[in-house]
Amino acid sequence: MKISESFVLALQNIRASKARAFLTMLGIIIGITAVMVIVGIGNGMEGYMRSMFQGLGTNTLTITMTGSGSSRELSVDDIQAIVDKNSSLFTALSPTVSMRGTVKVGSESLSSTSTTGVGEQYTTIKGYDLEQGRNINYVDIVARNRVCVVGNYIDDIWFSGRSVGQTLRIAGDKFTIVGVLDQQEDEMDEGGSDDMLLIPYSTAARLSGQGKPSSYTVMLADEDQTDFASDLLEQELYELLRSENAYRVSSMSAVLDTMTEMIGVVITVLAVIAGISLVVGGVGIMNIMLVSVTERTREIGIRKALGAKERYILSQFVIEAAVISALGGIIGIVMGFGLSSVATVAISTLLEVEMAVTPTIQSILIAFGGSAAIGIVFGYLPARKAALLNPIDALRYD
Amino acid sequence: MDQQKAPPLIEFRKVCKTYHMGDTVVRAADHIDLSIYEGEFVAIVGKSGSGKSTCMNIIGCLDVPTSGDYLLAGRNVGEMNKNELAEFRNEKLGFIFQQYNLLPKLSVLDNVAVPLMYAGKNRRERREIALHALDSVGLADKTRNLPSQLSGGQQQRVSIARALANNPSVILADEPTGALDSRTGREVLDLLRSLHAAGNTVVLITHDNSIAATAERVIRLEDGRVTFDGPADSPASGVHKEEVVGQ
Numbered sequence: 177m178k179i180s181e182s183f184v185l186a187l188q189n190i191r192a193s194k195a196r197a198f199l200t201m202l203g204i205i206i207g208i209t210a211v212m213v214i215v216g217i218g219n220g221m222e223g224y225m226r227s228m229f230q231g232l233g234t235n236t237l238t239i240t241m242t243g244s245g246s247s248r249e250l251s252v253d254d255i256q257a258i259v260d261k262n263s264s265l266f267t268a269l270s271p272t273v274s275m276r277g278t279v280k281v282g283s284e285s286l287s288s289t290s291t292t293g294v295g296e297q298y299t300t301i302k303g304y305d306l307e308q309g310r311n312i313n314y315v316d317i318v319a320r321n322r323v324c325v326v327g328n329y330i331d332d333i334w335f336s337g338r339s340v341g342q343t344l345r346i347a348g349d350k351f352t353i354v355g356v357l358d359q360q361e362d363e364m365d366e367g368g369s370d371d372m373l374l375i376p377y378s379t380a381a382r383l384s385g386q387g388k389p390s391s392y393t394v395m396l397a398d399e400d401q402t403d404f405a406s407d408l409l410e411q412e413l414y415e416l417l418r419s420e421n422a423y424r425v426s427s428m429s430a431v432l433d434t435m436t437e438m439i440g441v442v443i444t445v446l447a448v449i450a451g452i453s454l455v456v457g458g459v460g461i462m463n464i465m466l467v468s469v470t471e472r473t474r475e476i477g478i479r480k481a482l483g484a485k486e487r488y489i490l491s492q493f494v495i496e497a498a499v500i501s502a503l504g505g506i507i508g509i510v511m512g513f514g515l516s517s518v519a520t521v522a523i524s525t526l527l528e529v530e531m532a533v534t535p536t537i538q539s540i541l542i543a544f545g546g547s548a549a550i551g552i553v554f555g556y557l558p559a560r561k562a563a564l565l566n567p568i569d570a571l572r573y574d
Numbered sequence: 575m576d577q578q579k580a581p582p583l584i585e586f587r588k589v590c591k592t593y594h595m596g597d598t599v600v601r602a603a604d605h606i607d608l609s610i611y612e613g614e615f616v617a618i619v620g621k622s623g624s625g626k627s628t629c630m631n632i633i634g635c636l637d638v639p640t641s642g643d644y645l646l647a648g649r650n651v652g653e654m655n656k657n658e659l660a661e662f663r664n665e666k667l668g669f670i671f672q673q674y675n676l677l678p679k680l681s682v683l684d685n686v687a688v689p690l691m692y693a694g695k696n697r698r699e700r701r702e703i704a705l706h707a708l709d710s711v712g713l714a715d716k717t718r719n720l721p722s723q724l725s726g727g728q729q730q731r732v733s734i735a736r737a738l739a740n741n742p743s744v745i746l747a748d749e750p751t752g753a754l755d756s757r758t759g760r761e762v763l764d765l766l767r768s769l770h771a772a773g774n775t776v777v778l779i780t781h782d783n784s785i786a787a788t789a790e791r792v793i794r795l796e797d798g799r800v801t802f803d804g805p806a807d808s809p810a811s812g813v814h815k816e817e818v819v820g821q
Binding site for chain 2: 181188189192474475477478479480481482483484485486487488567568571
């Protein structure tokens with residue numbers, strides 16, 4: 177007897193009791209769906225974070241001066257020297273000075289607008305393009321000019337797209353708008369990345385009384401060399417400052433890696449918890465198969481009398497359990513896809529976040545293989561019970 | 575009796591079967607010797623507890639003797655393992671049961687095809703042979719029905735078709751009329767007789783003397799021993815007398 181015959185027998189039996197088969201599958205269906213959606217959400221979260229971080233620049237390093245541990249304070253020129261010395265690694269440098277202070281256009285306050293003091297290479301590092309006017313240049317920095325480049329939101333909302341040459345006030349000081357950046361986000365919002373001002377860092381440092389910039393952004397020639405470049409920067413800074421506490425070098429890609437790893441752990445834990453329901457589903461299959469073997473004792477006796485060997489009975493019941501389980505797996509996969517699409521829509525409408533819940537191919541394959549394996553494992557015990565039945569007793573069973 | 579010169583198809587040599595029921599030992603078959611030859615129609619008759627079910631289980635290769643030898647078609651069944659027994663049942667025996675024992679969820683055709691499936695025949699062969707077997711019991715028009723849609727007599731004919739399907743050496747009928755009214759029972763017995771007439775070896779197991787009288791030869795069992803073995807029309811067989819009384 178071929179194995180395909182066992183499949184035919186299994187399908188005949190499942191068709192003969194559809195409702196029971198479906199209820200038996202339910203545990204597997206729920207388990208597989210849950211695992212798929214959870215893995216899909218994890219996948220979506222990772223993708224979402226990656227895209228967010230890419231916006232922030234994973235090809236950059238940030239140097240932060242803590243101002244403690246060393247008597248020496250580094251100037252922009254010191255950092256520039258390090259960058260110039262390793263020009264094959266670093267392609268651009270910009271000090272960044274964040275400014276507090278209300279931005280005012282006329283008499284209106286722009287409470288959520290962020291103001292950053294930057295170098296002339298900042299737009300290059302960030303990948304910003306100018307829509308109108310000019311960028312902040314070297315002369316602005318040396319002369320501490322009170323000029324600014326504005327985000328598209330400010331240009332659009334406050335100056336109706338004609339902001340170049342106009343003025344606004346930052347913490348009471350008047351600044352002339354010299355350029356407008358391209359739109360960054362699909363939809364510009366208050367407080368978003370288009371609601372910002374860039375001013376020369378020297379001007380920002382003076383106005384905020386900080387003296388020397390406390391943080392720098394360095395652009396890397398090659399994203400893959402983040403770790404190496406980071407080590408090299410730390411080494412150079414240590415040479416100058418002689419204290420590990422005086423500076424901190426961080427990279428977005430390192431942060432992203434850490435975050436991805438954390439999400440991975442959380443998702444794995446959740447998937448394992450969901451996976452427990454697969455085991456519960458497996459026990460459900462075993463339970464029903466045991467009942468089924470008892471119910472079909474007479475059938476087993478008849479089949480044995482007619483010449484079925486133990487292994488035929490065994491494979492008939494194991495395959496029946498595996499088919500039930502695998503069918504549950506397939507339904508679960510279909511439902512997993514359905515629910516993932518629903519979740520994607522729900523997340524984007526409720527949270528206004530573009531996060532696609534995408535189940536991975538691996539998770540689907542593991543889910544399907546796992547469900548079939550559960551059927552085989554949990555179907556084996558009842559099948560063995562069936563196979564070992566004594567045909568005489570089985571034939572007499574009522 | 576030139577047929578008896580050939581080796582017997584079924585041969586019991588001092589077959590014993592004992593069961594342990596708690597502390598007591600039940601001797602269901604006690605040194606039974608018997609030979610059944612190809613082409614015979616034998617009734618094994620006895621009351622409940624006489625050991626006829628034990629005999630039928632042993633003849634049917636569902637059970638093996640505790641001691642003694644059982645030879646079917648020249649092979650010692652007692653030495654076979656479970657797999658070989660299953661194969662041998664499939665190949666050599668056609669069972670007809672009192673309760674028909676059809677599989678309720680399978681169509682009549684599929685029921686008849688079950689032993690053919692275990693014999694390794696492919697779908698087309700199974701269909702062909704099963705159709706032919708059903709035709710021979712006059713049920714060619716019921717192939718797609720479920721057993722529950724047939725009358726008792728028809729169901730028993732399906733089970734006869736199933737017993738015939740794999741062309742067995744022995745047709746073993748265990749109280750084949752037990753669940754039927756006397757008229758359909760008679761039809762089933764006629765069918766068995768015609769199978770015998772066509773050259774099949776038929777072993778009929780029954781407690782009912784009037785049914786045993788259908789056979790050519792009667793083997794009477796009492797308390798696990800053979801008390802009579804001879805032609806059914808012999809006065810000592812005891813089957814005719816009781817038939818008259820029964821009617």
